[in-house]
Amino acid sequence: MQWSKLLSRKRIGSSQEPSTSTVRTDFQRDFDRIVFSSAFRRMQDKTQVFPLSRVDYIRTRLTHSLEASSIGRSLGTLVGEQIIKHHGLEQNEASDFGDICAAACLAHDIGNPPFGHSGEDAIRHWAQTAKYGEPRVAVLSDSEKEDFLNFEGNAQGFRILTRLQNPDNPGGLQLTCATLAAFTKYPRESFLGGSNFGGVSAKKQGFVAEDRERFTEVANEVGLIRRDPSRAIWFRHPLAFLVEAADDISYRVIDIEDGFRLGYFTLDEVMDLFWPILPDRAKQEQRLNRISDDKGRVEFLRAKVINEAIGQAMSCFLDHEEEIMTGKFDAPLLSQVPATESMGRLISVAKDRIYNAQEVVGIQTAGFQVIGELLERFSETLDDIAMHGDKALARSRMTSHLISKQFVGPDNVPSQNLYTRLLRLTDYVAGMTDTYAVSLYKKMTGISLPS
Incomplete structure (x- = not known):
């Protein structure tokens, strides 16, 4: 790999030329775009370690991401100083390295569902065992199937940055390829046909099947090394x-x-x-x-x-x-x-x-019930409407109004493609805050009714 390509300022989905300004660089703009996104703000009510904590001092995903970003900027800048000296990269500043790392760190948890890592487990559990969800996922194949069986917050984060945030824009937030590649710790799809690749970069998937072409564009632009000619897997940026x-x-x-x-x-x-x-x-x-x-x-x-x-x-x-x-x-x-x-x-x-403290595990266990129930009911609802249209059950038509239109489909009509429907649904549930997920669960199950 070559640093001249690895630091590409080309923006995904945009034909606009990279900025020539040194006052506010493209990588600093990446940082700002993430900060002002609604997905970033939602992390203030997402679990870091202690779910639904009433102690203001305790970190959330938001404060953790800000602190990781500060560390990333320092680490990137220090490394950048030495790389520039060693390779004579006169067109780059050490701050470019720091700004890329800061932006990527800022977004590194942006795809995590409610209830932290147990939320990821809850989505996987639903896809593997739920009465309605399991047989729906089972009919899919290859990466489309594994995207749910091994749901991954890192892959969800790539979707948010490149598709779900600012959905009317091609490329979502239209971040630079350098930032997106540095963000992607696991540059591979979920299904590799039984092939076994070693190393930490192959540990999990970093993008879903629907985003394969988009990440391929990023990888080609920055010059990542492809590990297999027939599989979507690369070595890390x-x-x-x-x-x-x-x-x-x-x-x-x-x-x-x-x-x-x-x-x-x-x-x-x-x-x-x-x-x-x-x-x-x-x-x-x-x-x-x-x-x-x-x-x-x-x-x-x-x-x-x-x-x-x-x-x-x-x-x-x-x-x-x-x-x-x-x-x-x-x-x-x-x-x-x-x-x-x-x-x-x-x-x-x-x-x-x-x-493994009792109060932590207790809430995380409840999170399995909350997330599983939301996925189960919503998937049944969307399937009913997709198959029967206006003749769908009254309950399905009513329940569908609880789902944000962005995650139902164009003109508020669910896709006829099962993979797409399930993907939009996990987009919706994974994007919820802890508090909103609990509140919606209570409403749907009748535990809490409006006064």
Whole structure:
């Protein structure tokens, strides 16, 4: 791969030439377009770790994405400075690398459904086991089938950025190819015909069957390396490794801080987790002792751990740049840094003490019921109208008014294509906030009625 192509400013769906302005670059415009999108705003009411939390301090998907974006900008800019020096990329600024990473990080969770990762599991569970949903999905084939059986928030995010947000625009938000490629951590479709590809970039799918051509256009524009001539699978855009690292650093460290604020960890336990990652402990302890409250001490250590992790991830990327550019390196950066073991311990402890806490699991379990019921009832409704039109059941005609017109079909008529109908439905449900999904579920099941 070549940096001159990887940093392409061509916009998907737009014939407009890239901007020549250095005051507000194309990549900064990408960032702004994401910030002002309704899909981004909805993340303020989507679960990060603690569903439907009443504690204002606790992170949501929105605050997590902003923090990951800040880390991504720092990481990208630091790497960009060295890449420009090494390759003599005079037409680019180090800030271009940082701005691409910042925009991609900002959107990295934009496709996550309600209730966090358990929401993804709930959609998969519906497609695999639901009384009405399972036989409908079962008649599909290849990637169309796997798109639901292995529903993936990353692929949903690509749909939002390139299709669902600003749907009247070809290309949706019309972001640059560089940002879209850096956003796509898993540049592959869901079904690979039984072929087995190694590496982290092949772990999940990054786009659905309907978006295959759109991602192919992105991949060709930035010059990604295709891994199979007959399958839609590529090696990652190099900056996708930095986007992944920024997300990994953010949630590993910050979930511990949130856990402390909610009483899952004591100060001593947090310090025992953070100290092994930091050099010069004696120097840090001197500054720590000047902070009077425990909250401030944890915030200080969190900042120091993030800074150290950024430095290690940057060094790892630069050490492996040549292998990354040829597709020979395909592992998360944080799995190769000196602090790998200590950073991994943050996850294992969080799983034991936070992710599986009774109050967290209880709400996530309820999320399975909420999402499954919405999908089941709406899919039955849309099928009835698609097959019978005006002769559909009165209940179906009435229920259809609860679905936003964008997700029903042109002229509010469901598509005759089953895959398209199911795809529009998962677009609708996945885009809901936690609160809206619960509210709609209550209305549909009669648990809560308007007064």
